[in-house]
Amino acid sequence: MTTLVLLNSSLRLDDNPLLKAPAGPAAAVVVLEQQQCFGRQYGLxxxxxxxxxxxxQAVQALTEALAQHNIGLIIRFGDTRSELLQLAEQLQADRLLASEPTAPExxxxxxxxxxxxxxxxxxxxSLLGATLRPELGRLPDRFTQFRKQLEPSLLVTPPQRTQPAGDWLSPAAAATYSQQVILQQWLGNSxxxxxxxxxxxxxxxxxxxQGQHILHxxxxxxxxxxxHYASFFSTPLSxxxxxxxxCWQQVEQFEQQIEANESTYWLKFELLWREFFRWQMRKYQARWFSKTGISGKADYTKPNLNNSQQHAFANWCAGNTGVPFIDANMRLLNQSGLMSNRGRQNVASYLVHDLALDWRLGAAYFEQRLLDYDVASNWGNWAYIAGYGNSEARPFNPIKQALWYDPDAAFVxxxxxxxxxxxxAxxxxxxxxxxxxxWRSWLSEL
Ligand SMILES: Cc1cc2nc3c(=O)[nH]c(=O)nc-3n(C[C@H](O)[C@H](O)[C@H](O)COP(=O)(O)OP(=O)(O)OC[C@H]3O[C@@H](n4cnc5c(N)ncnc54)[C@H](O)[C@@H]3O)c2cc1C
Incomplete structure (x- = not known):
């Protein structure tokens, strides 16, 4: 019988144990989940x-890279469960090998x-895969506690150079089961x-x-x-x-071979934030989508906005709130699909605390716009700032922040x-x- 190997969210050859020879015949698959591509939440x-x-583009590149090893990639679009069941029947598969997700869906x-x-x-x-896997019941809900528990003995499993091997369905055979046409239709050549x-x-x-930007x-x-102010690893990681x-290994090798300083440590520190939210998502699952996040009584009622709130939300999305620091960050998101971490904290705080809107609307808008959208990092950070996650509420003063982080207003x-x-001014x-x-007293500073 055949093994289906689902490569969703592992669109790479490097350090991809899914590509190690599975026992018996195997077929590599990617399913583009219809709900995640074209579904809506809260009307967005x-x-x-x-x-x-x-x-x-990443799927196309993987198709080409796998073909060099005579491995075909079957691309399907639709409901993940139905697509995989249909494929299993067509290929007489009895086993599915996949990357472990974080999202409950x-x-x-x-x-x-x-x-x-x-x-x-x-x-x-995850950094904490396999033997490092934490016990969810005992996972600390505060980042500092999580980090301090881990750091003294953290030996991340070294990445492996994958040498794909085994009895894989060939590119020609895979093409007969694949909706490859999606790539041409949606991507074009340009x-x-x-x-x-x-x-x-x-x-x-x-x-x-090469740039040694990690040093600053x-x-x-x-x-x-x-x-180069930050790594921009988030999109390929997601x-x-x-x-x-x-990533972890490269930072450590750089520290051993070139230099270790506060900055090299801080990149690992931020990767631990990512890790923290991944395990938090697994611990509390659907609770992250409750209005009350992981605190209090679950409340899955949808955000319900009156006219003035709808107007305020639309203006926030478009970068038209009238607060330049907030608007500039939102326009950057809309233009580029990305925003700095500092910007994200500020616009999220503004939506939650100054506009008093349901934090889940902001998270849903980020889900739609971000190129680096990651379910755990996004919903975890939003809940954090709103005070429904792993911290008390964190209101940011957008005027003070603007003066500190954009003192000459070049960014806005x-x-x-x-x-x-x-x-x-x-x-x-x-x-x-x-x-x-x-925050109003700060206006006199401008
Ligand atoms: C409201 C809000 C929503 C966010 N949504 C996402 C999201 O959907 N996807 C996403 O990857 N990150 C998200 N972040 C976290 C962070 O803003 C981005 O990871 C970071 O800005 C990406 O740029 P970078 O790769 O250059 O980060 P760097 O500063 O270079 O950090 C290196 C890596 O560490 C991780 N990291 C850094 N900061 C955080 C953080 N606060 N939480 C979790 N991981 C972190 C990321 O994997 C990042 O690539 C969000 C933060 C906030 C405040």
Missing amino acids: YRCNLWRLKTQL EYQALRALTPALALELQDNN VPARWDETKALARLKHFIW YKDSRNALIGE LGTLSVRR RQLLPDISGVGK AHRPAAHARLLPQ
């Missing part, structure tokens, strides 16, 4: 064409395949790939070794725009074109060319802009 699309294309889809298929999950996208495996590994090499990471990571164990002026204010909010009363 869950994805946009840009992220979809980025994902398809993905676990559900995979578990629903049993008993038709024997399911084996491998955690290929779009250059941005985050496929080759680009991801090149970025890793450049950020750490702690000082530059709070910048708002630029190419697509699975980059292995987090490879770049994104909002109509701004006329000079120097700090460029940060002055419009008369109609909403601000929490406690």
